[in-house]
Amino acid sequence: MPNIKSAIKRVKTTNVRNAQNAAQKSAMRTAVKKAEAAIANKDVEAAKASVVNATKELDKAATKGLIHKNAAARKKSRLAKQINSLNA
Template identity: 70%
Template sequence: MPNIKSAEKRVKQSEKRRLRNASQKSALRTAVKTAESALTQSDVEKAKEALLNATKKLDKAVTKGLIHKNAAARKKSRLAKKVNELAAKA
């Protein structure tokens, strides 16, 4: 345990940030999984809507520093590619 007052504050801040980051990262993963599940169900409209939501969450995660911008770009690209393939079939 920290003995210095500023170190105690740091511990509190770190814990608060850790919990916030964990919750945002979880919401991000859920959004991506929702988009992927809509793709497996071959529901074009639902997939497009889920793609928009996942893209928004990914971009937000980049600005918050949760994930690297290239990782977000890669995930968005792969999801968009799958949605476009599904839309082309329909």
């Protein structure tokens, strides 16, 4: 544990940010898994809604720097491709 006041504050803020980042990343992963599950069940309406939600979560994570923007774009593209194959 640090003794310097600014270092103590840094430890506190780091812990808070780590918790926020972990929660947001977890929410993103959950949204993507729900979308993939809905696509796997071939439930078109639920899949569309969950893909929209997953896209939103991926964009949020990319904006905050939790994942790279190209990784978010790749995952969104793959989800869109899967949902389009359901419609075809």
